[in-house]
Amino acid sequence: MRSRIARAWGVVLLTACTSRQEPIPIRWIDLAGETHRQVSVDREEGRLPQTTTIRLLAYNIRHGAGMDDRVDLKRAAQVIRRLDPDLVALQEIDNQTTRTDRIDQAQRLGELTGMHAVFGGFMNYREGQYGMALLSRFPIEEATNHRLPDGQEPRTALAARVRLGDDGPEIVFVSIHLYRSAEERLAQAQRIVEIFQNETRPVILAGDFNSTPDSDVIELLEQYWRIPDKGEDRLTFPSGTPRREIDFIMFRPADRFKVVRLAVIDEPLASDHRPVLLEVVLR
Numbered sequence: 001m002r003s004r005i006a007r008a009w010g011v012v013l014l015t016a017c018t019s020r021q022e023p024i025p026i027r028w029i030d031l032a033g034e035t036h037r038q039v040s041v042d043r044e045e046g047r048l049p050q051t052t053t054i055r056l057l058a059y060n061i062r063h064g065a066g067m068d069d070r071v072d073l074k075r076a077a078q079v080i081r082r083l084d085p086d087l088v089a090l091q092e093i094d095n096q097t098t099r100t101d102r103i104d105q106a107q108r109l110g111e112l113t114g115m116h117a118v119f120g121g122f123m124n125y126r127e128g129q130y131g132m133a134l135l136s137r138f139p140i141e142e143a144t145n146h147r148l149p150d151g152q153e154p155r156t157a158l159a160a161r162v163r164l165g166d167d168g169p170e171i172v173f174v175s176i177h178l179y180r181s182a183e184e185r186l187a188q189a190q191r192i193v194e195i196f197q198n199e200t201r202p203v204i205l206a207g208d209f210n211s212t213p214d215s216d217v218i219e220l221l222e223q224y225w226r227i228p229d230k231g232e233d234r235l236t237f238p239s240g241t242p243r244r245e246i247d248f249i250m251f252r253p254a255d256r257f258k259v260v261r262l263a264v265i266d267e268p269l270a271s272d273h274r275p276v277l278l279e280v281v282l283r
Contacts, residue, residue, distance in 0.1 A: 052282045053260060054164065057085035058206035058249050060177070060273035063094045063130075064105065067240055067269050071100055077112035079270050080135070083277055087162065088115070088135035089175035089206035089249075091273075095119055097128035106133040120145035120158035120175070132158045132175040132207070139163075141170070148191050151184030157192055161201070169282060172199060176207035178217065185210060189217045193224055202256045202282065206249040208273060213245060225250035228259045228278065233266075236276060240268045249278045256283050 057080065064073040080088060090109070094100040110117030116136045120143070121129035134140070141161045148155040158175040176192070178185040189209075196203050205225060211217035218227070227250040235242035251257050260279040267274055 052164065052168070053279055054086045054282060055084065056173075056204065056206060056249050056278045056280065057083055057088045057275055058208075058247050059088065059271070059275040060091035060208040060247065061271045062092045062273070063100055065271075067238075067272060072270075073100075073103070073105060073108055074112060075270050077109055079265075079267055079275065080109070081113050083265065083275065085135075085277065086137045087173050087204075087206075088113075089158075089173065090133040090135065091175065091177040091208045093119060093131055093133045094125070095121060095129040095131065097126040097130065099126045102128065109133065110135060116140050118143040118158070118160055120156055122156055122177075123154045131156065132177055134158060134160045134173060134175050136160065136162050136173070138165070146191075146195050148178075148188040149184070151188070152180045155179055155188055157195060157205075159195075164282065169202070171202045171204060171282070172196070174203065174205045174207075176205050176209060178208070178210050180210070182211075182216065185215075185217045186220065189220050193220065196224075202251065202253065204249065204251045206276075208247050210246050218248070221250060225252045226254040226257070228262055230262060230264055230276070233264050236264055236274045238272045239270075239274045240272075242274060247273055247276050249276055251280065257281070258283060 059080065061076045064071045064076050066072060066075060093105050095104055095106065096102045106117045106119035113135055116139055118134045118140055119131060121131035123130055141163055143158070143160045146157040146159060148157060155178065160173050161170060162173055163170045178188050192205070209217060227248055230245070234245045236247040237244050258281040260281060262276070262278040265275040265277060
């Protein structure tokens with residue numbers, strides 16, 4: 001159910017009812033050097049347990065089209081629900097296009113996962129819009145769809161201001177999908193640095209950067225954001241036989257976060273990208 005709608009360069013805020021599913025097994029890389037239990041946000045809206053551990057997910061779902069070329073949004077939502085994240089950055093989202101039966105995919109994913117949702121459009125596409133979405137256990141205080149330099153296709157950075165619990169800290173969570181050439185992606189990354197250069201809240205970027213760790217794009221961004229190492233199982237695309245690491249979660253300032261663990265999820269069917277899952281403690 002929608003509670004409020006705010007439009008600014010294709011931004012739509014949505015809310016949905018709470019739901020839950022059993023967790024999926026995860027092959028974690030422990031980066032904290034100590035044992036941590038799996039903790040997530042209390043399902044009652046706006047409440048946090050005593051810990052400030054939050055679970056972040058970056059997932060390009062290819063408008064719900066799996067590797068079997070079947071569009072199945074419920075299947076993508078099931079992956080998300082079973083990973084039990086607190087904040088989700090989604091890429092390749094349709095909004096009422098003829099390609100996906102005119103479904104508002106952000107709204108539908110919010111309903112299917114029991115999370116607040118926001119959609120941000122890049123461009124008009126097949127009688128609707130094409131862009132990104134964010135999902136959050138917490139109410140989304142404000143969302144802005146920042147325009148990035150145009151390439152072969154328009155691009156944006158979809159940013160949501162979220163408070164972690166009734167009295168918790170505020171963060172800015174940003175969905176990213178850079179495209180297409182190296183020059184275009186670098187210009188987009190430079191603009192992202194400019195957009196958030198004066199932001200005093202912690203900022204998390206998550207998504208599909210279409211750039212490998214040795215690229216100019218990632219080398220630029222890691223000057224401003226910390227990018228935790230994924231370990232041996234780091235490749236994210238394509239999901240069936242992954243050959244490239246192009247999906248990332250990064251954060252700043254580094255001293256505000258303690259990385260607990262992360263995982264690249266071995267999910268070969270629901271999308272052409274593998275989900276990236278990160279647990280951090282916000283200090």
